[in-house]
Amino acid sequence: MNKEPGMTLIVKTVTRISVWLIILYGFYIIFHGHLTPGGGFGGGVIIALALLNVLLAYGKDFTRKWLNIKLLENFESSSITLFLIVGIIGMAVGGSFLFNFIDKGTLFNMLSSGTILPLNIIIGIKVAMSLFLVVLALAAYNFDKGDEQ
Amino acid sequence: MIVYLLCFILFLVGIYGILTKRDLIKIILSIGIMGYAANLMLILFAYRNNSIYPILSEGKAVSQMVDPLPQALVLTSIVIELGTTAMLVALALRLYEKYKTFDITKIRRLKG
Numbered sequence: 601m602n603k604e605p606g607m608t609l610i611v612k613t614v615t616r617i618s619v620w621l622i623i624l625y626g627f628y629i630i631f632h633g634h635l636t637p638g639g640g641f642g643g644g645v646i647i648a649l650a651l652l653n654v655l656l657a658y659g660k661d662f663t664r665k666w667l668n669i670k671l672l673e674n675f676e677s678s679s680i681t682l683f684l685i686v687g688i689i690g691m692a693v694g695g696s697f698l699f700n701f702i703d704k705g706t707l708f709n710m711l712s713s714g715t716i717l718p719l720n721i722i723i724g725i726k727v728a729m730s731l732f733l734v735v736l737a738l739a740a741y742n743f744d745k746g747d748e749q
Numbered sequence: 750m751i752v753y754l755l756c757f758i759l760f761l762v763g764i765y766g767i768l769t770k771r772d773l774i775k776i777i778l779s780i781g782i783m784g785y786a787a788n789l790m791l792i793l794f795a796y797r798n799n800s801i802y803p804i805l806s807e808g809k810a811v812s813q814m815v816d817p818l819p820q821a822l823v824l825t826s827i828v829i830e831l832g833t834t835a836m837l838v839a840l841a842l843r844l845y846e847k848y849k850t851f852d853i854t855k856i857r858r859l860k861g
Contacts (some may be wrong), residue, residue, distance in 0.1 A: 636806070637802070641828065679774075708806075708807045731831075734835050742844055742846075
C-alpha cells in the first residue's frame with residue numbers, strides 16, 4: 601500500500617522508542633558482567649539485536665544512512681587489538697598474558713574486578729558490531745537479479 | 750539417566766530433520782537443533798542435585814555449586830555455532846540468488 605520501505609507505522613514508532621531501552625539494557629549487562637550472570641558476549645548480542653530491530657523495521661537503506669557503517673567496521677576491527685594491548689600490558693607488568701594490573705577494589709563493588717571490566721567492554725563492542733555487520737551483509741543480497749529455473 | 754535419553758532424542762530430531770526435509774532453511778534449523786542437543790548434554794553432565802549456580806553474589810552463603818567448566822566450554826561452543834549458522838545462511842542465500850528456490854531437489858544444475 602505505502603511505497604516507503606520497512607514495516608508499518610506502528611512497528612516504526614515502537615522501534616523508535618524501544619531501541620534505546622534495549623541498548624541501555626545491553627550496556628547494563630556488559631557493565632555488570634563480573635557481578636551478575638551475563639557479560640560481554642550476552643550484552644553485545646543484546647545491543648546487536650537492538651540494531652537489527654531498526655534494520656527490520658526501517659529497511660536497509662535507512663539503516664545505512666542512520667548508522668555510520670564505516671565507523672562500526674572500524675570499532676569491530678580495533679576492539680580485538682585493544683584486547684591484545686590489555687593482554688600485552690599484563691605481560692609487561694606481571695609476566696603473563698592478561699595479568700591483572702588494575703587494583704581489585706572491594707568485593708561486590710562496581711570496580712572490583714581488575715581488568716575483567718575493560719575486557720568485558722571490549723568483547724561487548726566486538727560481538728555487537730560483528731553480529732550486526734554479519735546480518736547487514738546478509739541483508740545486502742539482491743534477489744531481483746539471477747537467472748530463473 | 751532419563752534426561753540424557755531425552756537429550757539424545759532431541760539430537761535424533763535434528764538428524765531426522767536433516768535427512769528428510771527438502772527446504773534448505775529447515776535443514777539449517779535442524780543443524781541448530783543438533784547443536785543445542787550437544788550443548789544441553791554437556792550442561793547436564795555438569796549438573797549436581799541441590800546445587801547453586803557458580804556465581805558469588807552478596808549475602809549468599811557459599812555452598813555446593815554446579816561445575817562451571819562445561820558452562821564456559823558451552824559458551825565457546827555457542828559462539829562457534831553462531832558463526833557456522835551465519836555461514837550456512839550465507840550459502841543458502843547465494844543458492845537462492847542463483848536458483849530462485851530453497852528446494853534441494855530443484856537445485857540440480859551444479860555442473861556448468
